[in-house]
Amino acid sequence: MTPAEKTIGTVANYVDERIGAAGWVKKSLNKVFPDHWSFMLGEVCMYSFIILLLSGTFLTFWFDPSQRDVIYEGVYAPLKGLKMSAAYASTLDISFEVRGGLLMRQIHHWAANIFMAAIVAHLLRVFFTGAFRKPREFNWILGILLLTLGFVEGLFGYSLPDDLLSGTGLRITSAIIQAIPVVGTYISFFLFGGAFPGVGFIPRIFTLHVLLIPGAFLAVITIHVMLVWYQKHTQFPGVGRTEKNVVGHPILPVYMAKAGGFFFVVFGVIAFLSAIASINPIWLYGPYTPGQISAGSQPDWYMGWLDGLVRMAPPLETHAFGHTVSWNILIPALIVPGIVFTGMALYPFIESWITGDKREHHLLDRPRNVPNRTALGVMSVTFVMVALINGGNDIFATNFSLSINEIMWFSRIGIFVLPPLAFIITKRLCLSLQRADRDLLLHGTETGRLLRLPHGEFVEVHAPISAEKAFILQSHEQATSLEIEEVDSRGVRRPGSFKNKIQRRLSRAHAVAVPKVTDQELKEIEHH
Amino acid sequence: MKRLSRYRRHKAAGPFLMILALLAIGTTFSVASATVKQAPNAFARSAAIDEGKQIFLKGCSSCHGLNAEGGAIAPSLIGVGAASVDFQVGTGRMPMADMSTQAMRKKPVYSAEQTAALAAYVASLAPGPAIPEDSVLNYERDGNTAQGGELFRNNCAMCHNFAGQGGALTEGKYAPTLMGVQPKQIYEALITGPQSMPVFSDKTITPAEKLSLIKWIKSAESEPNLGGATMGRIGPVTEGLLAWVLGIGMLIGIAVWLTTRAR
Numbered sequence: 001m002t003p004a005e006k007t008i009g010t011v012a013n014y015v016d017e018r019i020g021a022a023g024w025v026k027k028s029l030n031k032v033f034p035d036h037w038s039f040m041l042g043e044v045c046m047y048s049f050i051i052l053l054l055s056g057t058f059l060t061f062w063f064d065p066s067q068r069d070v071i072y073e074g075v076y077a078p079l080k081g082l083k084m085s086a087a088y089a090s091t092l093d094i095s096f097e098v099r100g101g102l103l104m105r106q107i108h109h110w111a112a113n114i115f116m117a118a119i120v121a122h123l124l125r126v127f128f129t130g131a132f133r134k135p136r137e138f139n140w141i142l143g144i145l146l147l148t149l150g151f152v153e154g155l156f157g158y159s160l161p162d163d164l165l166s167g168t169g170l171r172i173t174s175a176i177i178q179a180i181p182v183v184g185t186y187i188s189f190f191l192f193g194g195a196f197p198g199v200g201f202i203p204r205i206f207t208l209h210v211l212l213i214p215g216a217f218l219a220v221i222t223i224h225v226m227l228v229w230y231q232k233h234t235q236f237p238g239v240g241r242t243e244k245n246v247v248g249h250p251i252l253p254v255y256m257a258k259a260g261g262f263f264f265v266v267f268g269v270i271a272f273l274s275a276i277a278s279i280n281p282i283w284l285y286g287p288y289t290p291g292q293i294s295a296g297s298q299p300d301w302y303m304g305w306l307d308g309l310v311r312m313a314p315p316l317e318t319h320a321f322g323h324t325v326s327w328n329i330l331i332p333a334l335i336v337p338g339i340v341f342t343g344m345a346l347y348p349f350i351e352s353w354i355t356g357d358k359r360e361h362h363l364l365d366r367p368r369n370v371p372n373r374t375a376l377g378v379m380s381v382t383f384v385m386v387a388l389i390n391g392g393n394d395i396f397a398t399n400f401s402l403s404i405n406e407i408m409w410f411s412r413i414g415i416f417v418l419p420p421l422a423f424i425i426t427k428r429l430c431l432s433l434q435r436a437d438r439d440l441l442l443h444g445t446e447t448g449r450l451l452r453l454p455h456g457e458f459v460e461v462h463a464p465i466s467a468e469k470a471f472i473l474q475s476h477e478q479a480t481s482l483e484i485e486e487v488d489s490r491g492v493r494r495p496g497s498f499k500n501k502i503q504r505r506l507s508r509a510h511a512v513a514v515p516k517v518t519d520q521e522l523k524e525i526e527h528h
Numbered sequence: 529m530k531r532l533s534r535y536r537r538h539k540a541a542g543p544f545l546m547i548l549a550l551l552a553i554g555t556t557f558s559v560a561s562a563t564v565k566q567a568p569n570a571f572a573r574s575a576a577i578d579e580g581k582q583i584f585l586k587g588c589s590s591c592h593g594l595n596a597e598g599g600a601i602a603p604s605l606i607g608v609g610a611a612s613v614d615f616q617v618g619t620g621r622m623p624m625a626d627m628s629t630q631a632m633r634k635k636p637v638y639s640a641e642q643t644a645a646l647a648a649y650v651a652s653l654a655p656g657p658a659i660p661e662d663s664v665l666n667y668e669r670d671g672n673t674a675q676g677g678e679l680f681r682n683n684c685a686m687c688h689n690f691a692g693q694g695g696a697l698t699e700g701k702y703a704p705t706l707m708g709v710q711p712k713q714i715y716e717a718l719i720t721g722p723q724s725m726p727v728f729s730d731k732t733i734t735p736a737e738k739l740s741l742i743k744w745i746k747s748a749e750s751e752p753n754l755g756g757a758t759m760g761r762i763g764p765v766t767e768g769l770l771a772w773v774l775g776i777g778m779l780i781g782i783a784v785w786l787t788t789r790a791r
Contacts, residue, residue, distance in 0.1 A: 040783040044776075078673045078747055095754075106755055113771035114779070121776060164681060164690060165763065258786055269778050277774075278755030279767050284691045284748075286681045294685040294763075295695025295703065301768025392765040394696035399762075403629075403700035 033255050034235035034248035038125040042228075043259060044118035045146075046221065047266040048111045053214065055108040062098050064090035065160065065206030067199040076283050084162075084287035087202050091161040091282055106274035112157060113279070114270060116150050116302040123147065127347075127377050129364035131234045133357070137348040139227045142220055144345045149217055151302060156209040158280065158300055162202055165280075167288025168297045171196065172310075179329035197290055236364050237475035239468050243362050296394050305384045308391030309336055312411045340380075354506045356482045368437070369476040371430035372510040375423040382422035386414045427512075434514035437473045440465055441517045442525055474517060481511035573648060580649025583642055587623055596653055601627065608720065609656020610647035615716035617643045619709070629700040630723050657719045665711050667739040667746070676744025679737055683728065691761040692748050697724055707749050711742045 001009075016022040033039070066086040072079050074089065075096050094101040123143060126132055132140035155173065159166040174196045178184040193200030232246050241247045249255045285294065299307050309332035316327035343350075351373065352358060367374040389396065390411035397404040444462040451459050465473075484500045484507075487493055494500060535541055585594065591602035598604030605613075616622040617638055621631035638646065647659060681690065687703035689695045694705035701724055706714065718738055721727035733741070759766035 035787045035789075037780065037783040037787045040786065041780075044779050044783075078677050078744065078751075081674050082678065102755055110771065110775065113768060114775040117772050117776045118779070121780075164685075262783070262786060265782050266779060269775060269782075273770070273775055275756065277757045277759065277767075277770055278753060280764070281755055281758070281761070283754070284751070284761060286677060286685075286690065289681070292681040292685065294681070294690035295687050296689050296693075296763050296765075298764045300764050301771065304765070304768065395762055395765045397696035397700070398694055398702050399760075401700070403698075404696045405699050 028229075029250070029252045031229070031232075031251050032246045032248045033233050033251070034241075034246055036236060038129075039233065040262060041118055041122040041125055043262055044266055045115060045122055046225070047263045048115040048118060048270065049217065049221065050263070051111045051267055051270055052108060052115060055104050055111060056210065056214075058104045059094060059101075059108060060210055062090060062094045062101065063087070063160070063206075065203045067162065067197075067202050079283065079286070082287060085202070087160060087162040088282070088287045091163070095283060103271075103274055106277075106279050107270055109158070109279045110273045110277075111270045112154055113300060113302075114266075114273075116154060116300075119143075119147050119150055120302070124377065124381070128367040128374060129234070129236075130361065130370060130373065131364055132348045133361040134348075134352065135231055135360050136227075136234075139224060139231070140348050141345050142224045142227070144341065146217065146220055146224065148341060149213055149220070153209060153213045153217070154300055154302060156205040156213070160202060160206060160209060161280075161282045162288050163282040163285040164288050164292055164294055165282075165285045165297055167197065167290070168293055169299055169303075170201065171290065172307075176310075176329055176333040179326045179333065181325050181330070182323055197288070232362065234362055234364050237366070237472055239471045241363065243360065246362075296398075298392060298395070301388075304391035305387035306333060306337060306391075308387035308389065308393070308411065309333065309415075311393060312387070312390050312408055312415065314412075351510075354482075354503065354510050355479075356507065363475070366472075366476065368430040368433040369513070370479070370510075371427045371434075371512060374430050375426035378426040379419040379423040383415065383419045386411050386418055390415075431512070431514055438514055438517055441470060441473050442521065476516070478516045479511040479513045482507040576645045576648040577652045579642075580645035580647070580652075583638065583646050584649055587637075588646075591624075596650060605650050605653070607654040607656045608650060610651040610659045611657040611716040612720040612722070613647040613650045614643060614659045615713055615720060615722055617646055619713055621722070630702070633704060657716075660712060660715050660719075662712075664735065665715060665739070665742075667711055667742040670736060671739040671741075671743030673740070673744050673747050675737070676740035676742070676747075679733065679741050680744050683733065684741070687725075689762065691751075692745050693761050706745050709745075711746070714742050714745060 012022075064086040068086050069083055070086050070089050072082050072084055072089050072092065074080070074092050076092055079092065091105075094105055096102070098104075126140065126143065155169065159170050159173075174188050174192060177188045177191065180187060189195070191201065191204070192198040193204075233248075235241050235246060235248070238247070249258075286292070298304060310329060313328040313332045316331075318325050318327065365373075367377075390408060393404050393407040393411070396402060396407055444464040447461045447463050449461040451461055453459060464470075482504060484504045485494070486497045486500060584592075584596065588605075589596075591599060592605050593599050593602075596605040598606075613622075616631070618636060618640075620634035620636040623637055624631045625634065626632075636643070650656075651658070680688075680692070684692070684706075687695050687697065688706055689703075692706035695703050697703060703724070709717075715738055717725060718728045718733065718741070719730075728738070759770060
């Protein structure tokens with residue numbers, strides 16, 4: 001033992017005698033993580049969150065979350081002498097008079113956009129590979145919770161500077177709150193401390209934005225990551241990978257080095273974007289006054305689909321018992337997102353009810369092998385994309401010389417027609433890909449080498465695929481549907497047979513698949 | 529003389545004489561064709577009106593009618609004033625190339641003189657807003673940028689966007705970008721209300737306020753890109769696009785690279 005090792009041993013022993021975590025640390029450091037690029041999307045979320053915490057803390061040093069009126073006397077000439085809120089004036093000061101302030105603001109905002117984008121990308125990866133299945137349903141729900149928190153945190157964040165664009169967003173927020181039947185007006189008065197815009201909302205959302213929601217974020221992220229740690233990471237099928245093991249790199253040194261390095265990569269990409277591209281140039285928007293609005297007022301991208309849904313809603317309103325119900329806001333801004341988020345959170349349970357599969361899964365699905373789920377995912381993405389396009393309808397209209405009315409009608413019809421169409425196309429594509437896999441297994445890959453046989457026939461030589469690839473192509477289970485009889489063995493209708501009927505129908509649709517290559521078929525091929 | 533004639537057979541003599549002759553012709557022509565700029569007298573004005581009428585009959589009357597009385601596809605021009613003609617023709621909107629949505633800004637078809645003649649003709653039909661004099665348009669001296677910004681956000685931004693980049697109106701119509709528009713043309717648009725734009729009379733926005741507006745628009749035009757590339761100054765749509773394409777795109781690329789096994 002070298003003296004250095006001896007010293008380290010003494011120190012480690014000293015710490016362990018007092019903390020006694022050596023066993024846990026040893027176990028943890030030997031933990032293995034599988035390698036796949038899509039497993040790093042969650043890391044992008046976590047790292048951009050850390051960047052948000054750091055850059056946000058910097059901004060609080062100078063930001064004044066107050067709606068008190070001030071006269072701007074700063075360095076930005078086009079706004080000099082104007083009356084504005086202290087929140088807006090201090091954001092201008094951060095941008096123009098605090099050293100590195102504008103860069104920090106842009107880092108904070110780009111990090112927020114990338115944080116939300118990475119959450120969505122991570123969610124899609126988890127969904128399409130079936131990583132949410134037992135035992136990870138709770139962690140899926142925590143993920144949905146983080147996404148929801150992100151929406152609220154983002155909205156509050158870009159509302160804080162009290163510029164013309166963010167004030168417009170708050171005006172819409174207050175309108176959406178007021179659209180809640182009966183109690184909406186009261187809730188709006190309570191939140192804004194009176195009629196819109198009031199003087200209390202900015203300081204209130206500031207406290208929520210910098211204290212309560214980040215705290216909730218930290219707590220949920222901690223549980224989210226601890227559950228991944230405890231339940232171990234899922235892995236894609238491959239030779240030597242089973243439901244009972246994890247194949248990959250141990251935490252030390254490879255994984256730690258990669259993950260640690262990746263943090264700086266994420267920081268670097270965000271800092272690069274912030275250095276080259278402007279984001280939320282509040283000095284151009286001007287201070288918020290309820291009487292003003294700009295053409296092309298849009299929320300940040302993750303809110304865009306909600307804005308698009310509101311924009312496409314036809315003007316529907318009913319008056320009853322002295323109450324107005326604005327369906328045109330209530331449905332697109334509250335009911336539809338409510339259904340979307342609830343559906344997302346419950347999906348793992350819905351799928352397991354349909355398939356009747358209550359087993360644990362640690363091996364991921366290849367999306368093509370579960371056509372129904374993949375098609376449902378693409379259908380949802382299509383729905384959000386149509387709404388998102390309509391959210392930017394005025395921008396698309398001016399930049400592509402289109403009519404805003406036509407884009408709106410395209411979206412109104414498309415929101416009903418395109419998602420089912422996407423479902424059907426995706427499902428067919430998945431089945432075709434399964435068929436291609438089957439062909440690959442049975443006939444190998446085309447080599448492009450043509451052979452002329454003695455009797456003149458031309459054939460292309462096919463080469464068998466590698467054993468690893470063949471293993472992956474055969475690794476999935478043949479999907480089977482639930483067999484639920486409507487009547488029991490004595491011919492009596494089961495109670496709840498309507499429920500059973502739906503379950504059976506869905507289960508059959510879910511189990512549509514190309515037959516797997518059997519061992520028998522493989523043997524026959526070998527004899528050829 | 530004798531000394532000069534020594535060079536008459538020099539090989540440079542021919543080209544030299546040619547240049548001299550060209551210079552002489554050019555100078556004579558420019559002196560002869562230069563007109564002395566005078567204050568327009570009644571005679572010159574009526575000549576301009578006549579010229580304008582000729583241009584109008586050739587280029588405009590098929591839609592606007594032989595006496596500018598308007599028709600099924602074009603409005604009457606009686607009483608629209610010289611400012612309106614100067615704006616529509618001077619920005620190339622008239623004559624129209626495409627009648628589907630609205631006249632768009634393009635390279636003017638008529639020269640400055642022809643435009644002035646057309647304006648004089650239309651102004652002679654009935655009184656209307658006149659072309660603002662250059663002396664009135666000293667916005668650099670008489671305008672106030674911050675006040676102009678307030679006026680802009682109150683009156684213009686809802687169609688032309690917060691930075692004057694333009695925006696969508698209904699049925700494919702649009703409020704055009706204000707970048708690169710001459711101060712005189714901005715002023716004329718305000719007093720004549722072309723196409724979908726309302727008229728901002730001197731009672732709504734005083735002449736001094738109009739100059740502030742122009743000054744703010746000009747300052748927005750020359751505004752440096754303080755935070756980096758602006759992606760059009762059209763708000764968060766392009767920002768979101770960049771976050772996905774460049775941000776997530778780069779990060780996924782790097783993640784793929786990090787997880788590639790060394791071969």
